[in-house]
Amino acid sequence: MRKIDLDNLYEKFESEAHFIRDLYLVTKGLYGELRERDAYLSKLSELCFHKLYVAYEIYISNLFVGLINKDSQNYQQWLFNKALQQVSVGVPIWVKSGITFKPVKHLTVEQARKAIDPNGFNKTFSTAGDMVKFARGKISAVSGRNINSLSQPDRNLINSCIAMRNFIAHESASSRSTMNSQLRKINIGGGNAGLDRQAREVHKVGAYMRSIVNGQSRLEVYVSRLCVIAHSLKP
Template identity: 25%
Template sequence: MNKLNPKDVASDFDAEITKLVDYYLRSAASFHGSTTEKSDTSLLAEHVFLSAAISFEGALSDLFFAYTNKDASVFIAKKQSLIQDVVKREFGDWYAKKVVLGSIKHIKAGELYPLLDPTGHNITFYDAKKMVERADKYLIQAHAAKYKALSTSHHKLMNAAKFIRNCIAHRSDASYEAMMDALVKLQSGNYKSLARTADKKVNSIGAYLKASTGPKKPTRIEVYLSELRAVINVLGA
């Protein structure tokens, strides 16, 4: 695992979103007038959204790694405390006090990643709130502040994007209900044009994503991708 720079992570994600939006608009235009325009555009919207959501998850993982890599002192202090608690329960206070990792600010990238995720997968978060809590727990104050700077509306949008992605991938009743719950919560905040209600459910995710947010306004998928880009730019600044 190579050392990552938060600004580079944000820049790479920005470029990826630009490519995906251009691809979506170009491809959707090519379907215009065909007998399968509606179904083709719906399928396109789902595939492009899924690609963006996967890239977003990767960017969040890379950013958390990058900030821990820049200064791991809080992360190590928290782990030392947890280890001491385990030793204290098993062997007593005297032994626990002998477990001292010391003040460690920098850990080699190759050594750090297994500490953050021993399974070798992306560093993932159940939802936006859990992500901010984890940042507050393991990152230095200056880096954790970037996560705390995200608005409540951004939290709701991130959660909606994650659960839409899950529903596209799994197509299960549980994933659909989680998606609908997240979309209903968008009614309060800055993304009402993306929201659904308990009475107005999503019958087709592709149709929902390709729909315009209003007369002469961008489609929902364009809004989602633009706002996911904004989130990463806030975190990577």
């Protein structure tokens, strides 16, 4: 039975991330001394970051499909337990105890995708903690060990990315406040030096992303960090 190649999933994400980084750097060099250079760079870096994080979300969704496709026993048991809870309301114990479940040996790729979302949507998460929580109990201990052990610096970075993505999409006062709150916490525990903002709040993601830290734009730092995180989540 055909199985999803997890290494290939990562390589596709890495290729896309590096393409976005190179697109930014090459286009940046074309602006020269244009009067609107800073405004163009801000908008370009914002668009590049948004596409970068969407690519990361697609990778994560496909990774979970791949992990369930590889070993679906935990997920099938979780589904059975969930179904049992729904049908057992008001049912006598002796009836409930007689309900049995025979797991399928292997789920196809399509079955694994439907397990993640029956409507065919990508699986996304509101926080890094939600992703870890989803993995526990649904993914085998061996396949999910790297997700379960996601470090705090990596969680901080992912949460900041989610907040910035939401602010780009909505530009509401609430989303801006959440974004700045996450960026104030992003380097707690280390691992994300130069990415935090304290006194000065971020009002435009593009201006934040194009700023230089340690010799490179923050956008380039996010590309590198997300590639490292994405690779670390594979079993």
